[in-house]
Amino acid sequence: MTSFPTAPALSRRTLLRGGLAGAGLLSLAACRSAADTAAGQATGDAAGPRRGGVLTVGTGVDFTPALLFAQSANTLVQRLVFNTLTRYDDKLQPQPELATSWQVAADGASVTLKLREDVTFHSGRRFTADDVVFAVKNLQNPARSAQLRSTATAVTDFRKNGDFELTLVLAHPVSNLFDLFEFMIVPDSETVEEAFAGTKLIGTGPYTFTERKPGSSITFARNEKYWNPGRPYLDGVEIRVVPQAESLLSSLKTGQTHLSYSIRGKDIATLRSDPQFRITPYDTGSGAYYIGANLTAEHVSDKRVRQAIAWAVDRERLVEQALGGYGTVSATPWPKSSPAYSAEAAGHYRHDPERARQLLKDAGLTGISLPFAHSNDPGNTAVAQILQYDLKQVGIETVLQPTDSPTMQKQLIAQSMPALWTLSHGFAQLHPATLAVSAYPFNEAKNSSRFSSPAYTDIVQRAWQRPDSDSPEAKALYGRITDVLLDEQFVIDLAIAGLTEVAVGKARGATLNKFGYLNLDDAYLTA
Amino acid sequence: MTASTPPPSATTATAATTAAATPAAAAAAAAGHPGAGAPPRTVLKVTDLTVGFDGTTAVDGVGFELAAGDTLGLVGESGSGKSTTALALLRMLPAGGRITGGSVELDGQDLAALPEPALRALRGRRIAMVFQDPMSSLNPVLTVGRQLDEALRAHGAHPDRRERAARAVELLDLVGIPDAAGRLRDHPHRFSGGQRQRIMIALALANDAEVLVADEPTTALDPTVQRQILDLLTRINRRTGTALVVISHDLGVIARTCRRLLVMRHGKVVESGTTAELLGAPQHPYTRQLLAAVPRLETPSGAAANSVPGPEPLLTVTGLRKTYGSRRRAVTALDGVDLELHPGETLGLVGESGSGKSTLARALVQVHAPSGGAIRFRGEEFGRGGERTARREVQLVFQDPYSSLNPRMTAGQIVAEPLIAHGLGDRAARAKRVAELLEQVGLDPASADRHPRAFSGGQRQRIGIARALAPEPSVLICDEPVSALDVSVQAQVLDLLARLQRDLGLAILFIAHDLAVVRQVSHRIAVLHGGRIVETGPADRVVTAPEHPYTAELLAAVPRLDPAPVPALTSRSTV
Amino acid sequence: MTALAAPARALPARARNRYLAGLLTGRGLTGLALVGTVALAGLLAPLLTGQDPDAQGPLALAGPSAAHPFGTDDLGRDLFSRVLHGITTDLALILSAVPVGALAGCSLALLAAGHRWADTAVQRVFDLVLAFPGLILALAVTAVLGPGRWPVFIVIALAEIPLFGRQLRSGILVQREREYALAARVGGASQRRVLLRHVLPNAVDPLIVQAAVALSVGVFIEGAMSFLGLGVRPPEPTLGSILSQSVGYLATRPTFAAAPLAATTALVLGFTLIAEALNRGIRR
């Protein structure tokens, strides 16, 4: 299927000839058309998975090699070249990948993994337990800036039992151990520095890295010796970087790209009625919009002001106008799939300006003005303007501060944010403890809001340092975390909008893991 | 009117060509109308030609006939409509101009009524034109060969490029450009002014036009070059039988070239006739006035009547040198000039373009620092105190009354500038002085608040003089002060200068290329050539008995108002 | 001696004020009318529309209607009001930044006229400013100063400096060699006086034209900076910010872009027409 069902190639050429008369263009027209080369050359039956073809994935942000081992804006590469030890299913239950089975000790102080024995790296070297040791140590290196470093550093010792069996000894039980296994790609120890520099990516994954043109594209070819027999189906994958949102949309519409996770909500809304596209929401990614408050700043140090803000925002309109309807109104960070999710908590704050005004009045604060930072891209600017307007309605004037992301990041890390800011955060789709120990906005030890409370620290540590994550006790702890968050409102959650997959009809079988790693093991292109 | 002095020892090419041409002219004159002996055919007949410019009439009912091989002169001062007439002949009026009546018949075809494409086919092929300013009339970025090529291919006579190139060489040869073949690839700026005018003529001749209209063909040129160009036109007229229409403000130019004359004023023909008749017995008062205003070389100096020069020199120049450019490629403009200027004296400095006269003037008013030698004012050397008094007491009058006045200032402001610069008087005193100065130069003090463009050329030159007089100088350097003016205006300005010298006892360095003018106003004349003074002496002596061959050459080139060498009518030969 | 142009010169009254004469042609008047209409609409914005340009509502991306003559934007704000207020912001920015840039450029050019070394130095400064891609400059200035009107102002002014400076410098070089300048020097005027009183007034003509061109360049720079998220601080409307906002909806809501585009086009067209008219007036 091409993207121009009504325009056969011949008529297109005729059109080109007629429309763009000119000697130079005529010779162009006689050649191939670049407008439809992305259509795969695959052959075969349309009914089932089919071998062959090159899948083109469009993204708005280029891959940053230095963030290979961290959660970043582009996580499409990791799972194409590398594998993880396990992967979650829809119910957050780990499933085997490089690890075939695992045994957590009863006290939760160690875990024993059995590994696949038939895996080789793209370099031809065999995968063994040493590579897992290396992967964990790699994440413990602060320069790798891995978000789950806290969990990785909980591993204090490695006990090998042959080449394919290994026990990780933990300093204390951690409830999000399998988040680490989902997160941690296993790199080739010999070329890790080259991988970090983006020149050579050697893993055990389904695709081998062929070429990277920074700012433009990254291409991969099928790993013929992949341990999963018959996979992958595709001959290759191209990740195409299209920074301009409108252009990315156009490239999907013209069939130049088959698949993208970077389409803005409001653009997706325009594609909804088009049968040519399949739209699949995931609750992964950095998808929760929030307002952060710097608790050392004037006015917002008062909890009532923060709660007033939570009441003031019309979350429904935010989702509708800024996100094109692709998002869920929520006062808590948790998506529905999270064990910490509770409908009641999610609906705790509604749009109630009257209540907001009352709270401000109680606090003795009327007519306050606050600086309000936001990222200067169009999407976040729209979000910020909506929030500004809503806050104004309850009597909080804000001065918007469009900030570019490196500046914002520096301020976040240095804890020097202005009184208010809006951003989005991830990590709520995993085990709830990961959010509180690994996601910076919620980190109990050090966060941008400069919030700290012994009670919060206590609950978070208890929720984290336990071997189980699904038990009623654990869930009770999550509920208490939610209560603290709802009460303190140092992070005012607004809406959850994960990644949304937009794919042309012929591109099938692509999935994301919980960290947004693109998995194309089972992906194929129909004829 | 006395007979002209015969050309001195003929060393130049000019003299040679004249000599070569003369027998032919004589022969033609003797034969009357060579050919069939029938009266020559009329090629151009202009009837009642009227040209309007945005509502005003610039040419009003001009009519004449031109026979094949004939020569006709159109003479008149600025604004007389002579150039407009010339342009109207080819219907090439500038924007806003339009032929509003009459006809221009070329061999019976009315050019005024012809559609543009048909007219284009005639331009250059049957009627051609040479313009006044060869500097701007040649395309600066195209080679001379290209421009000739364009002219040749415009009428498709020579389809082959090589053929055209050969013809271009032939044409350059004809107009006397040495090494014609080698110079086809040069751009216009590589040629001298006279050579450019020759190239213009070659362009006009490219397609063997029957009528050649030359609009002020020599105005921008030095006298010796002027004479060469006029000789060339005469020679072409004689050799190819091309009929000539020459437009000029200079009676001398026309008298030398044309058999018949038309005198124009305010767009109308006031008098016409053969050159001999007109010069010998002018009928119309305007013609008489015009003739009277022309300075004659024969007129003795009138300077002695104005003032008697003082004994002590006011300004002394010794061994003045000036070089331009880098040390390696230095161009010497002044090469050891010695001069003395006495109080109340007018020293005429004669020289052609490139002789260094403007450089000298600028050195004297301290715009350029000399490279060597010394200038003393009242005995004090420049650089040792002399320059300070000189800065106020030596003033300059410029050649071009258009460009030397700041268009953004009023006449009053312009005249007041030196007063302000030298800190003379307060505002009220200055206003009074400006009025005084304007009156002194013969302008209405009430016109002080008008901008230069509201004045005529002569009036502007008066403003320039008033400005120079403002700081009460004792020396006035006049750099070609009248060469851009009409003869009648020229006479008035010269009178003004004479009067000022009489009244104020000014010393004047009068720089000019026109020997007749210089003789008239100067006590002494110095001749500048190649950056050196080649001859100095009392004005009358230098003109009547030149000691240096170059002075003699200059004298020979001065056009005379005696109609003696006017060529006879020639018929067109086949080319 | 040019007899040729004499008839044309016989009309001194008409040429008295060449700028005025240029402006009073059909072209000039059209330009003035265009700029005037747009500017007036901007100035009278509070009278023409009762809507707060920043007031949001649930009705987003609506087409033109009685309540919203130009429709609404993606946040439900009235586009008519936003465009009108945007015009004021743009004009205020451009009409202040361009003169400042022009003044700075001209001062540098005058400075350059003083000495040979000053000339070299100033020329290199112009080169440097011209060589830096404008948008990089914008990124840097905004990053240092933070968002708002100032960076836009500075970037526009900076961009104009070499344009005006180079033009004035070459004008001065030409005019300085004219005889009237020489005459002023001979008359005893100091170098400074010759430059300021004589040369400068005659060298500014091309700058008038440059100014009109510069104004349209200003509209452009403002728009480009908004597009890159470096423009005037939101939610303050500017033509550029509305346009860049509308880009995402060109396919689905073309009316969104129409109004700001029309205002920008009218301004640029008006300024260019005025520039052309002045140009012809000067050349006449």
Next chain:
Amino acid sequence: MRTFLLKRLPSALLVLLLASFLVFLILRLIPGDPATSLAGPDAGPAAVSAIRAQLGLDRPLFGQYLHWLGQLLTGDLGPSYAIGGQVADLITDGLGATAQLTAAALLLVVLIALPLGVLGATARRRPVGAAVRAFTTAVLAVPPFVTGVLLVLLFAVTLGLLPAGGHESLLDAPDLALQYLLLPAVCLALPSAAVLARYLTDGIERALAEDYVRTATAVGVSRRRIVWRHALPNALPSAVTVLGLQIGHLVAGAVLVERIFAWPGLGQLVEQGVLRRDYPVVQDLLLLIVAVYVTVQLLTDLVYAWLDPRIRWE
């Protein structure tokens, strides 16, 4: 010509040195630093300082500057901080793409501006002239980011004639590469073409009022030939100067156009570099752009002298 170059070389080098200093300074003035952006949003101070040390950002500023100058002199530009790979490789790739784009745009500028400029001057009073003026005004009034998106919507999405964006190597697939090139080049070229057309119109109009045109008319050269062969060559030298300035604008405009058309050139690289505070990439790139500009100016002067025989190289 050699003396001309020798004379201009020192000041060109001076501009480069000044530019290097400015570039270095500006980058350090911009808030945010490479280490924090490399560390990611959730990094702790330890990670940041580790990265800072690794990148050498903990050294004194002047030392860093000298180190950079040293790198420039030895030609070893070192690795990029954030984008990945060697700076030299990044720049080489980007330069190739941008060179293609600007060269194509330049060609289009000339191809569009020449006929438009001539038409504007000769058909001033006719409808064609009005149409030309309307076109140039419209092009000048609509910002390139709108033009770009409109072009994509029209030619890629609606008509499906050309790709919406992207890039193909000119060596691997010239026919496809040209199709990818067309839209961005047009988008980039239009404003400059409009400006150049205006200057050409102006120059030709002025040339047509000159005496030599009168001469050509008098010898019977046709109007068409006068315009193209006599007036145009006189308008060209100053047009070349304008074109030289426009090349600077093309490079600057590339930031926007490359973004809209996903063109992997220097513009994108600069933007990425700035956004990630990739100092080496941005420093070297900006300096390269300045160098290109200085070279273009030199070339413009040479071409000017070549086109105008009155000017000689001194």
